[in-house]
Amino acid sequence: MTTPLPPKTLIAVVGTGAMGAGIAQVAAAAGHPVKLLDNRPGAAEKAVEGIRAQFARLAEKGKMSAEAAQAAGARLIPVEQLADLADAGLVTEAIVENLEAKQKLYVDLEGIVGPDCIFGTNTSSISVTAIGAALQRPERLAGLHFFNPAPLMALVEIVSGLATDCRVAETLFATAAAWGKTPVHAKSTPGFIVNRVARPYYAEALRQLHEGIADVATIDAIMREAGGFRMGPFELMDMIGLDVNFAVTNSVWNAFFNDPRFTPSLIQQEYVAAGWYGRKNGRGFYDYRPAASKPEASSAAAQPVPPSIVLHGTSPLAEALAKRLTDRAVPFTRLPNTTGGFVAAAGNACLYVTDGRSATRRASETGVANTIVVDLASDYATTPRLAMASAASCSSATTELAIGLLQAAGIAVSCVKDAPGLPLMRTLAMLANEASDAVNQGVSDAAGIDTAMRLGVGYPRGPLAWAHEVGLSSIRTVLKNLGEGYGEDRYRISPLIEQQHFACTRHSS
Ligand SMILES: NC(=O)c1ccc[n+]([C@@H]2O[C@H](COP(=O)([O-])OP(=O)(O)OC[C@H]3O[C@@H](n4cnc5c(N)ncnc54)[C@H](O)[C@@H]3O)[C@@H](O)[C@H]2O)c1
DSSP states (O other): OOOOOOTTSOEEEEOOSHHHHHHHHHHHHTTOOEEEEOSSTTHHHHHHHHHHHHHHHHHHTTSSOHHHHHHHHHTEEEOSSGGGGTTOSEEEEOOOSOHHHHHHHHHHHHTTSOTTOEEEEOOSSSOHHHHHTTSSOGGGEEEEEEOSSTTTOOEEEEEEOTTOOHHHHHHHHHHHHHTTOEEEEEESOTTTTHHHHTHHHHHHHHHHHHTTSSOHHHHHHIIIIITOOSSOHHHHHHHHOHHHHHHHHHHHHHHTTTOGGGOOOHHHHHHHHHTOOBGGGTBSSSBOSTTOOOOOOOOOOOOOOOSOEEEESOOHHHHHHHHHHHHTTOOOEEETTOOSSEEEEETTEEEEEOOSSOHHHHHHHHOOTTEEEEOOOSOTTTOSEEEEEEOTTSOHHHHHHHHHHHHHTTOEEEEOOOOSSOHHHHHHHHHHHHHHHHHHTTSSOHHHHHHHHHHHSOOSSOHHHHHHHHOHHHHHHHHHHHHHHHTOGGGOOOHHHHHHHHHHHHHHO
């Protein structure tokens, strides 16, 4: 196993804005002397002051001893010119996100540092290969991609360009681990892991908003309450900044030669054009101005408990409903031997877990006019909310029976417009699809991608582990039906999901 850079190694951080200061803090806390350089006069000194104040706060809170805080602060050295970095063992940059600027920095440094010095770049969107292309020795450069705020976020993507020496990537990996971070290897491809695999979280939400499937607050509530995500996609976009999020989507879309998987959203473009960037300027998908109140998610009005409830089969939803109804002393009958995705009947309402078909299409293909489709939940046993859609052939009385059943089990129901997939299921399917493609294209392995998504964007579960739990065959069916429903290449199935599905089918037959 490659060893980390020893703590005596001098680390140089160039660019001492939000990210650079955070990275310098992490390296100094880990015991390294750290030189900081910025081309804005006084910025490096200011960053050092800020980091020392951070260390003092951590000491006050008992998170580090006063001596350790003092010592870590003393290891920070602001400098004024590149020549001052000659003795660095690692130079890592967090300067402006511009290819020429990053290339120039390292070309200049090649003439200053020793032959063993390695280079890291914190770029989020520029090819590490392209930055390295300007260097005489591109093998010593790798992405050392921290997430914001660097002292708090555990994930570091270690990004190898075409020319990166694997020993350099391994040294950075071991060093990030020694600094208390969780590194994952990634190949230099657009968006690396997190900024690529996360795209569907925003894209599917924007798509649904654009099509009037549900409103902002309802989609967010479904993703938080049923999906277990910390923030709904619109809350998250408002926090990131719609301008930033839109620019990242555009950059990934362009870098993938306009692959429709990543096509940006017209509705998001409108918000950006309006200057509604989110929290930072008071208005985005939500209104943050003082007089504004946050809209509520739409929840169906209370319905009576249906006179007859029959639970079919042993799917996770049927099992959870049985337990939840029993706990609430609601009478029901169980028919455990039913197959074919039929979960429950409430009077004449027939409830199924979504397979990606709209309820209307499903009703027409199966001849079950009273079809109601229900969304995925992270855990049906505890979910406080579920999304639901009714076929056009359902009467409102039938829909009310289905609502009454779910409410009797203690679940708030968000009725959404009938469309292919339902909010959580289609989002998970597309996240897993993108993650599978990234694995298939050697960007990282499945464990690395799941770890990156949990730690980089705080997903409750890695999309691949989650998709396995739901069943790859179900995920594939959802994607196939989304593709048929929309007739778009956006929903094409990753070859890895296809292969694993067929491999599982063969094993089980
Ligand atoms: N902010 C984030 O959430 C985030 C997350 C991950 C990665 N990144 C990446 O990290 C890098 C820095 O981002 P940031 O948010 O810290 O930016 P920032 O604007 O806060 O800081 C950049 C700093 O670099 C300095 N600088 C610019 N060009 C320089 C040069 N040629 N030499 C020396 N100093 C220079 C600027 O004066 C500024 O202090 C970018 O590549 C960005 O894409 C940002």
